[in-house]
Amino acid sequence: MKPLLSPRELAHAIGVSESSIKRWIDDGLIGATKTAGGHRRIAGSEAIRFVRESRSILVRPDVLGLQELAAVEKDITAGGDDADRLFVYLKEGRAPEVNGLILSLYLGGQSVAEIIDGPFQTALEKAGELWTKEESGIFWEHRATEIAIRAVAVLRTLFSPAADAVIALGGAPTGDPYILPSMSSAAVLESTGLRAENLGADIPLDSLMRAVETLRPSLVWLSLSVIGDGKDMEQQIDRLARQLSERGVRLVLGGRAVERMDLLPRPGLHIGESMRELEAFAKGLVANSVRSEQAAFQSDRETVNESRKNPRERSGI
Amino acid sequence: MKPLLSPRELAHAIGVSESSIKRWIDDGLIGATKTAGGHRRIAGSEAIRFVRESRSILVRPDVLGLQELAAVEKDITAGGDDADRLFVYLKEGRAPEVNGLILSLYLGGQSVAEIIDGPFQTALEKAGELWTKEESGIFWEHRATEIAIRAVAVLRTLFSPAADAVIALGGAPTGDPYILPSMSSAAVLESTGLRAENLGADIPLDSLMRAVETLRPSLVWLSLSVIGDGKDMEQQIDRLARQLSERGVRLVLGGRAVERMDLLPRPGLHIGESMRELEAFAKGLVANSVRSEQAAFQSDRETVNESRKNPRERSGI
DNA sequence: ATATTATTGGATGAATTGGATGATTTGAGC
């Protein structure tokens, strides 16, 4: 818990305006001190007292860093870092707080990619590290992952792509059971205005290719967390890259398994180190597609043929 | 969904006067808090609950921040079965409409279990049937599943279990990669007031057992969609059932693979054919735990020991 | 059918809320 809160922080936490908090402080309803320069500062304990007595609803518990007022002490240990707090929430299975924190980070101006690359990744990694040491690690990790999946799903409801949005399509290939990275990618892509079609985990690459034929995306992403038979998967991905390249569709590979792979460079193939890169790539794609908007009025087939001739010409990177 | 509503907002949303909302709040029909200045504020989830239980019609869903609902309302005039419409939405990858339809069914008074047993199941089955006939079936199914997962995650945000709620714990065992059934079970359980800890898919049963030791649930569910080596899994489940039975913890098995299994009957073991049954079981459990509230004031250890002696005595079924 | 009771929603003046403004303070980086 923060030792001192500004009027704005308390206002956000209980869903009222900053003005009201200030007035209440001035009316003596909330105890507060003033800095030398006259800024109001509310002590954490006073904030808790006020929330309790006014029976306010904690709209964003994360701002105060507490949910159950009885368990205040426990939360003091949560510290100040977003990643730390997220980690604690995930570890303790506190889904509402996870949702609240993610949402407030986004509303606070961070991009989805930044949140996932930053606190999200850090918290989940930290969790993984800690739990590999414990016998019962698996179940903590499973629960944390489940809560994280739900948080991403909720975050994604904030975005509704336009009807004519650029389409992105992706998933995790056969043998890779991890849902979260692909879902995160979809969230990042939709946050940039694309329409993301996520096929989830364990999707055979030929099924993915069929989906490409049907949905005609401009971008395909592949999340690679674990790969079974390395060589075989490399060949499969290379074939996919070739097929997509022929159609002028960009392919972005990402995930922790991608470093260990040895792939041939291909036009339109991009290897992303982070969600931020994926975001940048997508933004470039959108900008480009706006510029070549007139070309898009041609029929699908023509567009495919055209980009086939010059697959690099339309790349935003 | 907006986190906090004023009386006027809720009044506009359901097409009644502001005065009525205020009176209903004062009469205790709608839960609300007051600001320091005495203005009434209604929590979003409470508004949903009231709309549902009072059978009000949402004239302006968008006022509550439920824009998805507005989109679906338009389609309602198009007619057709709920399951049909859900199927079309899933097939066409229209995630917001899926969310909206699920929410409108819930607001219309159906329970989470009814929705999942009904339209949800039907639509997904129909999708499965259709797509097994097509070559490219897999990708349709993957996309539909992903959208369904997100819808359940969003639906689940409506429920926030009390701090002293009865705990349920579950997942899908090793070899079963299906996330959705277990997540659906969690949603059903939380809709009845329990706190559901979902460990997701592919969880080793000994990890699940470790989680039982830590989280001390009153109920464990197991979603069985596919089972690898049947005999081995039966033995594992039987062992789990025995261990849980010894601790007085009820075990509920569900999922389409459960019919094909041959399990020994055990005290505290229940095989559920549907989400409705799971819901009924959970309700029984809650009712029972309220009745034996005084016993709950004993220490954890004592309670465990007590129920160990008479594992059936506390069963609500 | 008439009387009685309950529910609804509009109207009122007073109080509360929250957004906007330009000036001031804070805190982080250099």
Place this chain on the structure above:
DNA sequence: GCTCAAATCATCCAATTCATCCAATAATAT
């Protein structure tokens, strides 16, 4: 120490909500 963007200040004001009363309508009893 200096600079600068972000946060906060005090103040003002329009919009909203408050509590209360009352008329109109709906439901129920006689």
